[in-house]
Amino acid sequence: MNYLRQLRAVLWKDLVVELRTRERTISMAGFTVLVAFLFNHALDPARVDVQDVAAGLLWMTIVFAGTLGIGRTFQLESEDGAFHGVLMSPTPKDAIYLGKVGANFVILLLVTLLALAVFGLFFHLQYGERPLVLLLVMALGILGFVAFATLFSAISSGTVMGDTLLPILLFPLLVPMVIYGVSATDRLLAGRPVAEIAGHLRMLAAFALVAVFSGAGLFRFVVEE
Amino acid sequence: MTRSAIGDPDSPSETAPGRVPALEATGLVRNFGPVTAVDDVSFTLDEGDFLTVFGPNGAGKTTLLGMLGGGLRPTSGDVWIRGTRIGVRSGDWRHRVGVLSHQSFLYGHLTCAENLWFFGRLYGLEDLETRVPDRLEGVGLRVRADAPVRSLSRGMRQRLALARTLLHDPEVVLLDEPYTGLDAHAADVLRGVLSSLKDGRRTVVLVTHNLGQGLELAERIFVQVRGRIVFDRPRGEIDAASFERRYREVVEGAAGFALADASPKAR
Numbered sequence: 001m002n003y004l005r006q007l008r009a010v011l012w013k014d015l016v017v018e019l020r021t022r023e024r025t026i027s028m029a030g031f032t033v034l035v036a037f038l039f040n041h042a043l044d045p046a047r048v049d050v051q052d053v054a055a056g057l058l059w060m061t062i063v064f065a066g067t068l069g070i071g072r073t074f075q076l077e078s079e080d081g082a083f084h085g086v087l088m089s090p091t092p093k094d095a096i097y098l099g100k101v102g103a104n105f106v107i108l109l110l111v112t113l114l115a116l117a118v119f120g121l122f123f124h125l126q127y128g129e130r131p132l133v134l135l136l137v138m139a140l141g142i143l144g145f146v147a148f149a150t151l152f153s154a155i156s157s158g159t160v161m162g163d164t165l166l167p168i169l170l171f172p173l174l175v176p177m178v179i180y181g182v183s184a185t186d187r188l189l190a191g192r193p194v195a196e197i198a199g200h201l202r203m204l205a206a207f208a209l210v211a212v213f214s215g216a217g218l219f220r221f222v223v224e225e
Numbered sequence: 226m227t228r229s230a231i232g233d234p235d236s237p238s239e240t241a242p243g244r245v246p247a248l249e250a251t252g253l254v255r256n257f258g259p260v261t262a263v264d265d266v267s268f269t270l271d272e273g274d275f276l277t278v279f280g281p282n283g284a285g286k287t288t289l290l291g292m293l294g295g296g297l298r299p300t301s302g303d304v305w306i307r308g309t310r311i312g313v314r315s316g317d318w319r320h321r322v323g324v325l326s327h328q329s330f331l332y333g334h335l336t337c338a339e340n341l342w343f344f345g346r347l348y349g350l351e352d353l354e355t356r357v358p359d360r361l362e363g364v365g366l367r368v369r370a371d372a373p374v375r376s377l378s379r380g381m382r383q384r385l386a387l388a389r390t391l392l393h394d395p396e397v398v399l400l401d402e403p404y405t406g407l408d409a410h411a412a413d414v415l416r417g418v419l420s421s422l423k424d425g426r427r428t429v430v431l432v433t434h435n436l437g438q439g440l441e442l443a444e445r446i447f448v449q450v451r452g453r454i455v456f457d458r459p460r461g462e463i464d465a466a467s468f469e470r471r472y473r474e475v476v477e478g479a480a481g482f483a484l485a486d487a488s489p490k491a492r
Contacts, residue, residue, distance in 0.1 A: 017332060017335065089319060089348055090319040
């Protein structure tokens with residue numbers, strides 16, 4: 001019970017701090033709207049069927065927006081050594097990690113909803129009769145993404161290269177998520193039956209599980225001196 | 226102040242017969258590349274002891290405190306808190322330690338009360354409804370309970386940091402230059418709180434380069450120079466003027482340079 005209480009405390013703290021600073025949310029949301037606007041003007045609908053590329057654009061926007069925001073997870077923590085105080089508490093390191101992953105997941109899920117809205121608006125996407133299935137695909141994908149991004153953000157924040165290092169470490173690991181996420185989203189946008197993406201959902205769930213468990217296991221080695 | 230019966234480092238002394246010291250360091254060494262910041266430091270403190278560690282800048286005082294608090298891993302040697310070796314077992318020993326650092330370890334965007342609630346939950350405390358207001362009252366910040374930490378002055382922030390340090394009622398309190406940046410009033414308030422720590426239950430280690438502030442509460446005095454403890458004496462055996470003289474001799478002799486004025490009245 002205490003473990004969950006500690007996990008919830010970290011999650012609550014991260015969300016409250018984000019709610020008050022809005023630092024990461026604004027940059028991610030701004031980036032998402034800007035990218036959707038630029039793609040809308042860059043793609044000529046007479047030559048490109050936007051339905052064919054929408055899924056890829058959507059996922060790449062979320063990945064880049066997420067990297068922009070989640071990459072700053074530990075920068076706010078360094079203010080006045082606050083995170084050092086957390087690490088010196090008896091809270092298990094994996095509870096700290098899972099709390100931060102939970103908060104980052106909520107933040108990125110909100111950005112994803114915004115991305116779905118603006119892409120739907122600009123590209124006239126029809127999310128069909130199964131928006132909840134689409135949301136499940138996105139949620140599983142971003143859970144895996146957030147789990148790896150939070151871990152590597154902890155690594156990169158302690159280095160001189162910082163923001164440059166994060167995508168170099170992170171992007172190669174995202175290949176399965178992008179492949180299965182884009183493919184499942186593309187099929188759903190095309191109105192294909194849910195049964196057709198059952199395998200994709202399983203792969204995305206497996207990716208998320210591997211990311212969360214490996215992140216929880218490795219986090220202590222990253223943050224311990 | 227006795228040495229404990231600890232022998233085998235893999236067999237924590239809580240299982241050994243006899244008295245278990247509150248805090249024990251055995252052969253602590255910490256290297257940063259080719260530089261040895263802490264060099265073979267060993268000591269034992271019992272319940273209720275108040276140790277002040279003096280030393281010039283760069284002597285390794287903060288590094289020593291970092292290792293005592295478990296925030297920094299020793300290159301070699303061990304730290305034992307109530308017979309539990311730091312870093313070997315689970316984080317249970319962390320309940321026994323409170324650290325006040327140069328940094329406040331507080332979140333600027335949370336209020337004073339929210340910071341204490343947050344850290345209270347991390348320490349698994351159950352009675353936060355009463356404990357948080359009590360701690361805020363103790364450092365004179367109850368009226369600022371709902372103020373964001375970033376709106377506080379340096380002195381207020383330091384007092385809140387002290388409330389956070391003592392929130393879980395630690396047996397071992399580690400204080401790193403707690404008076405840094407405080408005005409006279411804030412220093413007086415802090416001095417009052419630190420005095421209250423001499424209740425016979427807590428073991429306190431205060432690290433400072435300020436002789437006047439450090440001597441006020443000390444019961445045992447260390448002088449650390451270039452990582453080594455070069456002076457170790459009970460406070461009762463030496464008066465302030467003699468200590469200042471000895472401090473200058475010891476530090477200048479060990480460091481090979483002349484000290485600037487280190488008057489006990491300097492704040």
